[in-house]
Amino acid sequence: NAGVTQTPKFQVLKTGQSMTLQCAQDMNHEYMSWYRQDPGMGLRLIHYSVGAGITDQGEVPNGYNVSRSTTEDFPLRLLSAAPSQTSVYFCATGKGPGYEQYFGPGTRLTVT
């Protein structure tokens, strides 16, 4: 089992470019979520999904879109990258929000 995978590991974007961060899990978890991690600010929830076809906003959703067409995949789209979106992005999955969360290895994104 691969667990939770994220691609790419690193990415550099120019301001205004768009891209999609991929997250996939083979644990058959219903709950998936995206976080960004910035120095001194812990992990902040961007978007989450409680199952295929259902998504909702977290604490810091502006500038990001998500979709959940399958149980396995939960891509995060940056519509028009800004330097403020420079961060490390983690995808996490769990049986549900009240259960332990399994994190992917992360994507380090730099926007210039």
Next chain:
Amino acid sequence: GQQVMQIPQYQHVQEGEDFTTYCNSSTTLSNIQWYKQRPGGHPVFLIQLVKSGEVKKQKRLTFQFGEAKKNSSLHITATQTTDVGTYFCAENTGNQFYFGTGTSLTVIP
């Protein structure tokens, strides 16, 4: 949203010394989870506390949930260099998680 305050932000200890990190909330928490993140790594789940006054132990790690369910602590006895990393608490309200800002632990050999 919910806010979980975590202190201290940084802690340097000599190997063999004890270490404690605290999480505090102004509201009653339904549960609290603890995670560890090694430098350059991703958060890894350690434990979940649910009951008022609950105490759980994992080898040298002791986790407590306050009687009023508004605070929690993680205590490491006799730290080792393998304990290096950032420790986060996280509280779950409805479908959302709120993480503390983390305590970065450095262990000096």
